[in-house]
Amino acid sequence: MIAALDTPSAPLDLAEPGPKWGNSFARLGPGFYTELQPTPLPSPYWVGRSQALARELGLEDHWLESAEALEVLTGNRSTAGSRPLASVYSGHQFGVWAGQLGDGRAILLGDLQTPAGPQEIQIKGAGRTPYSRMGDGRAVLRSSIREFLASEAMHGLGIPTTRALCVTGSDAPVRREEIETAAVVTRTSPSFIRFGHFEHFSYSNQHDRLKTLADYVIDGFYPACREAKQPYAALLEAVSERTAHLMAAWQAIGFCHGVMNTDNMSILGLTIDYGPFQFLDAFDPGHICNHSDTQGRYAYNKQPNIAYWNLFCLGQALLPLIEDQEQALAALESYKTVFPQALEARMRDKLGLTDTQAGDRELIESTFKLLASNKVDYTIFWRRLCGFTPQSGHESVRDLFFDRESFNAWALQYSERLASVDQGLRADLMLKNNPKFVLRNHLGEEAIRAAKLKDFSGVNTLLSLLQAPFDEHPGHDSFAGFPPDWASSIEISCSS
Structure with missing residues (x-):
């Protein structure tokens, strides 16, 4: 049965109101990718879909609910106008040059014209x-659910992110640390x-293609x-500034990425x-979330x-085009200015400071130190702080600290x-910047355990909570509570 699915079916001609496909990345030329069809999975089923x-x-609601969409987004059917491909890139992994990498388990189907402009579908x-390389090109249900929920959670938090349209599953076995089942997550972004x-074409001295890529991104x-x-x-300066704002958003919300290789930037x-x-659960500045x-x-x-x-690695990759090392270094300098300013602005919002005063940075630093010394739950602290007033007793916030004197000061x-x-x-500013709900590891783990039993509720x-994380969502307070003791034993690694 599986062997019979080795070749995708003939392309679907999706008439109105289905999606209309193109592929602008494919116009860069074959030196940037390999065209290929996805490898089908037997008997796919829906796990989760983001109707929002x-x-x-x-996309029409009924299309995302259709059997055609299930087949297309699992990789079992191709569609007219799409040109599936896997792109080539290189990168530094854990600080070491890894050489050629590329889309080892992701396939770009193409891009769609949307009300917000072109969006790539991968x-x-x-x-x-x-x-x-030595991989099987598959993803498992566990990791696919995590990426699906995290992508939509970050969007709900207002943090720049790729998005996730859906997850489909199959009972096809996949070997990781143990035998798991296969899944496919559909990701969207203006570009992946x-x-x-850039490192790939720079390090391999393909400077004409490096320029083609840079021009494509600029234009x-x-x-x-x-x-x-x-x-x-x-371009290097603009990317540096966007990355600085992204890092400020991560740090302010307490998000750990876990594997910031250059091929993941x-x-x-x-x-x-x-x-x-x-x-983060308990605030620990040195927390390492990646078991690897x-x-x-x-x-x-x-x-x-x-x-x-x-960013310095990116600057080195662009140097054949910039041609002036000092100019490249100057372009990177913006990061050092923008990041602290952006982080301070986000923390002022979290603290509810509607104006700017000279001592704000010291207040922010003292807040971080207090949270760290008491290992206070990061999300719960900020949400409870929304109810803090100078006249109140602050009991709900104070109860989070074992060092009451330091808290009082x-x-x-x-x-x-x-x-x-x-x-x-x-109060309004704080409630809009301090979420009640984040995707804690134990919440994801509970959803994954149920999904393995075909319970996707x-x-x-x-998904519904994380897409609106600042709302109260009455009746769902348990999703905003402290993590259970067993949560600390969850290990996540590069295979997660």
Whole structure:
């Protein structure tokens, strides 16, 4: 039965109102990719679907619910106009040059014209490609659910990210640490181009293709850079600034990516490739969420510096086009200015500070130190702080701290700062910047355990909460509570 599915069926001609496919990346030429069809999976079924994203893409609800969509987004059927391909790139992994990499289990189906502009549609777990190395090209149900929920959670939090349209599953076995079942997650983004794409063509001395790629990115996504005296230096500066804003968003929300290799860094400043990610429970600046990261290279507090290191690698890759090392270094300098400013702005919003004062940075730093010394649950602290007023007893916040004297001293400092702040505006600002719900590891694990038994209600419930994480969602307070003791034993790694 499986052998009979080795070749996809004839292309579907999806008439109105189905999606209309193209593939602008394919126009770069065959040196950038390999065209191939996904490897079908037997008897696919729906695991989760984001109807909200489908509507943003201009897809009709009934299409995403159809048998045709199930087959197309699993990789079992091709569609007229699409040109499935796997792109080639290289990269630094854990600080070491890894050479040629590429889309080892992801296949770009093409792009759709949407109300928000062109969006690439990529399926992950679609089978072996020329860049799979020793891998099988598959994804498992566990990791696919995690990426699906995390992508939509980050979007709900207002953090730049690739999106996830759906997850489909199959009972086809896949070997990881144990035998698991296969799944495919459909991802969307204006582009999936990474720092590693530029590194590949630079390190292999394919400078004509490096220029073609850079021009494609500038013309499609950074058109203002074309007007600069040195467009490629302007591109590096613009990417540095977007990445700085992204890192500020990660740090403010307590997000750990876990594997910030250069091939996992988006040229558009998006969060990409959700593997061993984690939202912090107890606040620990040195927290390492990736069990494979034995040296702690990608610990939470190291993420901003790693992002700069990765940008430096991008700068080196672009140097054949910039041609002036000092100009490249100057383009990177913007990161050092933009990141602290962006982080401070986000933290002021979390603290409800509607104006800016000289001592704000010290208040922010003292807040981080207090949370770290008491290992306070990060998300719960900020959400409870929304109800803090200088006149109240602060019991619900104080109860999170074992060092009550240190908390009282901080609360006095905070109360004095709030004296000049409109309290109504402060409460509204805080509730919009401190979510009640984040995708904690144990919540994802519970949904995954149920999904393995073909119960997808947990996935759907989490999706609805995470797409609106700042809302109260009465009746779902258990999803916003403290993690259970067993949550600390969950290990996530590069295979997650």
